[in-house]
Amino acid sequence: MSDLAETYGNILKSMEASRLNGKDLLGFMEIKLQELKVKVDNIFNSYENERVCPNLKNGSNCGVLEQKVIDCSTCNHQTLLCVGGTNENKCDEMVAKCPMCVCIDGSCFHKKTKKKCNACPGYFNCLNEVLKCSTHQIEIHEGEDLAFECNFKFLGNIEEEIEYVYDKRHNFQIHPLKTGSKSNYAKPFATSQDSGHYTCTARSKESKFPFAREDFIVKVKSESGSRSMDVPDPAFAPKVANGGINEEDKEDPFEFTIMIVAMAATVIVISIFAIILIVYIKVKRAPNNTEENEFGNV
Numbered sequence: 001m002s003d004l005a006e007t008y009g010n011i012l013k014s015m016e017a018s019r020l021n022g023k024d025l026l027g028f029m030e031i032k033l034q035e036l037k038v039k040v041d042n043i044f045n046s047y048e049n050e051r052v053c054p055n056l057k058n059g060s061n062c063g064v065l066e067q068k069v070i071d072c073s074t075c076n077h078q079t080l081l082c083v084g085g086t087n088e089n090k091c092d093e094m095v096a097k098c099p100m101c102v103c104i105d106g107s108c109f110h111k112k113t114k115k116k117c118n119a120c121p122g123y124f125n126c127l128n129e130v131l132k133c134s135t136h137q138i139e140i141h142e143g144e145d146l147a148f149e150c151n152f153k154f155l156g157n158i159e160e161e162i163e164y165v166y167d168k169r170h171n172f173q174i175h176p177l178k179t180g181s182k183s184n185y186a187k188p189f190a191t192s193q194d195s196g197h198y199t200c201t202a203r204s205k206e207s208k209f210p211f212a213r214e215d216f217i218v219k220v221k222s223e224s225g226s227r228s229m230d231v232p233d234p235a236f237a238p239k240v241a242n243g244g245i246n247e248e249d250k251e252d253p254f255e256f257t258i259m260i261v262a263m264a265a266t267v268i269v270i271s272i273f274a275i276i277l278i279v280y281i282k283v284k285r286a287p288n289n290t291e292e293n294e295f296g297n298v
Contacts, residue, residue: 053082054154055212061085062133063212064095065158084130091126098123102209111207131201131213138218146190146220150183150200152212161205169197181205195220 055063062084069078081099083092098120100111110117133152140146150164166177166185177198178185187194198216203209 052080054157055082055084057154060133060154063131063152063154064099064127064209065154065211066099066209067157068159084133091129094120094123094126095130099209102207104208111209127210131210133212133214135215135217138216139221140190140218141221142191142223143189146187146194146218148185148198148200148216150202150214152183152202152214155202155211158211160207162202162211163205165201165203167199167201169199190220192220192222194218 052067052069053065054060055065063082064084065082067080067082069080081096083096083099085092085095101108101117101119101123102111103109103119103124108117108119109115138146138148148166155162161181163179163181164183164185165179168175168177183200183202185200195218198218199213200216201213202211204211
């Protein structure tokens, strides 16, 4: 609108500067008003292109959106069905022709009338293909939180209330995890059993018709599992210096020398005492032997 106002102001300035009168002024005004009309058409066309089918713009080409828009040229309401996909298997054409029959838990009903219906042959295979927007790889360690986020920016253009459905898929079976208005989901303290294939589907809360889907491939890495439970982790083991001997537990070399000297001195003292004792005994017995000899000679 600011661009349009600037263009209109420039036209008025040019008309004043022309100083034309009569028919010349009318002719000049007609030319400038035609330029203004072209400018208005370009602005509204650009606005309409930006707001229509946001799931097919800004790098996106996925999902199924049903939009209610107003034609700016006629002011009439229109319903547009925007179907993403590569069109390699003609799936976008299939989904565009047969979007009204919604099947949940084996029961199919018309999206608007809620009456029972039969889906087009091959419709759900194609719907599964066009809904898929991206696949994310998630790698975490055991004990960490496993977090998901559905990031569909183009859903902001939908007037319907949206709910997000999280599930885990294994061996062609679907295990529901969570359904709610919040686009995120988290599982605390993940284990290796949480590895696998997860999906997040955004859908209409009222009709349950799906809009888009994201896939997540999760890998939960186990800790160094070969370590025994009885063996402490080296990272948490107490740090011991000097080859595993604490400073206070080391023997002082000087004290060790004193101990050796004391032991040697003890041995020497005992030896001297033994020698003295032996000499004393011999000396004590010597006079007795002399008396016995003299008595024998008599």
